[in-house]
Amino acid sequence: MSRTAPAPITATLTVPGARLYHEVRGSGPLVVLVGAPMDAAAFAPLADRLAADHTVLTTDPRGTNRSPLDDPDQDSTPELRADDLARLVVRVDAGPATVFGSSGGAVTALALVQNHPGLVRAVVAHEPPFAALLPDRERFLAQTDDLIATYLGGDALGAWAKFMAQANIELPEGALEAMFGGHRDPRVLADERRWFAHELRGTVAWRPDLRALRAAADRIVVGIGEGSAGQHCDRVSRALAAALGTEPVLFPGDHVGFVGDPERFAARLRPLVR
Structure with a gap:
């Protein structure tokens, strides 16, 4: 891939209750890269690599970064985000989409193929976090309520510590404070x-x-990320694959492998989006 990839075309689409910032790169069959809460910027290096032979759509999900809401207190659901993606796919008008969704974006992508199957050629659901298929789902949701209450009560570091423990993600000593402590960007x-x-x-x-x-x-x-063994999203992904009667596919890196090594990740993803 050229290191001077053409700048994406940027636009905003007005949808019920929100204005969706999105970017379009390249030409060819449509590939959508989506996260939740990750925005378009997180997928830019991967999008640049795929745009050599695909039309690549990325977006800030409603309520995130450059996609403001009419009602800032509106809850975001996978169905609502899937409806947004459906409108964006129709807007780009490049045929049915192959959708790569990561984390919450994987749940969005699954909701899209579930509710708008005619717009979807294929879905790559990378490490979805939903708990419904796990035997300990009620305990997991109770833990989620607790860590949300911790955050909204003003203890951000405590909430993130509970989140990492729940996800079974081990961080080096001091990493939590470095990532989520001290002065941070107000938009973030x-x-x-x-x-x-x-x-x-x-x-x-x-x-x-x-x-x-x-x-x-x-x-x-x-x-599933090769480095995610034993984590919550690894468990969910394997349970989902079993429920669908398929085998999961391993990708380079961990939960955000496409950020850490977009070159290797694109090489693994490319045969799937074809």
């Missing part, structure tokens, strides 16, 4: 607060329509 803090207050629980509490997903199982790939 605003997005973080919205995620805790209005998005996290709706995402992890999502209940898939397994009948609809099984009907589309030949179009769904479940992805």
Whole structure:
């Protein structure tokens, strides 16, 4: 890939209750890269690599960064975000989309193929965090309520510590304070607060329509980071693949491998989006 990839075309689409910032790169079959709460910027290096032979759409999910809401207190649900993606896919008008969704974006992508199957050619669901398929789901949701209350009570570091423990993610000593302590960008803090207050629980509490997903199982790939073994999203991904009667596909890196090594990640993803 050239290191001087063309700048993306940027635009805003007005949808019910929000204005969706999005970027379009390249030409060819449509690939959508989406997260939640991650915004378009997190996917830019991966998008640049795929844009050599694809039209690549990235977006800030509603309520995040450059996609403001009419009502800032509106909760974000996978169904609502999937409806937004459906409108963006129609707007780009480059045919059915292959959708790569990571974390909460994987839940969005699953809701999209479940509710708008005609717009989707394939879905790569990379490490979705929803708990519905796990035997300890009630305990997990209770823990989620507790860590949300901790954050909204003013203890951000305590909430993140509980989140990492719940996700079974081990950080080096001092990493939590370095990542989430001290002075931080006000916009990042605003997005973080919205995620805790209005998005996290709706995402992890999502209940898939397994009948609809099984009907589309030949179009769904479940992805797991090679470095995510034993983590919550690894457990969820394996449970989802088992429910669909498929085998998960391993990707380079961990939960955010596409950020740490977009070159290797793109090489693994490219055969799937073809």
